[in-house]
Amino acid sequence: MSDPTWANHTGLFEAAGLTVKTYPYYDYDNHNLKFEQMLDCLNHVKANDIVLLHACCHNPSGMDLTNEQWDIIANVANQRGFTPLIDMAYQGFGDGIDEDAYGVRLMASNVDNMILCCSCSKNFGLYRERIGACSLIGATSQQADTALSILLYVIRCNYSMPPAHGAAIVETILDDVALKQQWHDEVKVMRDRINGNRRLLTQALTRQNISRDFNFITEQKGMFSFLGLSTDQVQQLKSEFSIYMVDSSRISIAGISDENVEYIAKAVAMVL
Ligand SMILES: Cc1ncc(COP(=O)(O)O)c(C=O)c1O
Numbered sequence: 001m002s003d004p005t006w007a008n009h010t011g012l013f014e015a016a017g018l019t020v021k022t023y024p025y026y027d028y029d030n031h032n033l034k035f036e037q038m039l040d041c042l043n044h045v046k047a048n049d050i051v052l053l054h055a056c057c058h059n060p061s062g063m064d065l066t067n068e069q070w071d072i073i074a075n076v077a078n079q080r081g082f083t084p085l086i087d088m089a090y091q092g093f094g095d096g097i098d099e100d101a102y103g104v105r106l107m108a109s110n111v112d113n114m115i116l117c118c119s120c121s122k123n124f125g126l127y128r129e130r131i132g133a134c135s136l137i138g139a140t141s142q143q144a145d146t147a148l149s150i151l152l153y154v155i156r157c158n159y160s161m162p163p164a165h166g167a168a169i170v171e172t173i174l175d176d177v178a179l180k181q182q183w184h185d186e187v188k189v190m191r192d193r194i195n196g197n198r199r200l201l202t203q204a205l206t207r208q209n210i211s212r213d214f215n216f217i218t219e220q221k222g223m224f225s226f227l228g229l230s231t232d233q234v235q236q237l238k239s240e241f242s243i244y245m246v247d248s249s250r251i252s253i254a255g256i257s258d259e260n261v262e263y264i265a266k267a268v269a270m271v272l
Helices: 007-015 035-042 067-080 099-110 141-158 165-174 177-207 215-219 231-241 261-271
Strands: 050-054 083-088 114-119 132-137 224-226 250-252
Touching (some): 067 099, 083 099, 099 114, 165 177, 177 215, 231 261
Parallel strands (some): 050 083, 083 114
Antiparallel strands (some): 114 132, 224 250
């Protein structure tokens, strides 16, 4: 898994009995990707290992791979023979519904085995309906069939039957041309709002004349970014300004608005 990753990944994979290790990913000091170190690490991964990648809108860092970096990682996956497990929980919230699938499609056409986990929690607003999809790619259709039968067995022993209503909603939308278009348009509204909030916050922080460059917030993608504050500064934001975020200073970009952005920027300037 990337260091860092969505906190629940560790719990999920360890509960499944897997040994979990991380590859370098986010550079907290420079607010960008440790791409060379990531590559160096992935170049040592063995064929029977699984490498978790975030399709887009990396949670918690907002730091995504560029298309060129995906190309390089796909080559490494092909050469090393490890199985990519791609988690796609925010499709459409980064650059676009198609654009955000670049890495997924590229990887699928480059490797023999792949697992894709898509969630509809966010981009369909169906958070607690447990709707998503798991797709398996095998080197041969026989291998894919075997993997599917194992997956169905695990599901049977785990939750037995998935809830049907969320899936029925998504199916209704995707099967209807007009509804699908409406969904595309509405996801665009959300994407534009998130990217707009990123610009709003960066501009408001810049106006505070803090000797720090916050442009990385505009360049990152999705619902989260690290502000780059210490735990003490995060505590101070909570106790003195009633601004809440996790100790790592991961902020929810969706919580920013025209009304609160100036207040947030002033408070961040104060604690800095
Ligand atoms: C990266 C990532 N994967 C998966 C999930 C959860 O998806 P689901 O609600 O479909 O379990 C989240 C957040 O909730 C997430 O951030």
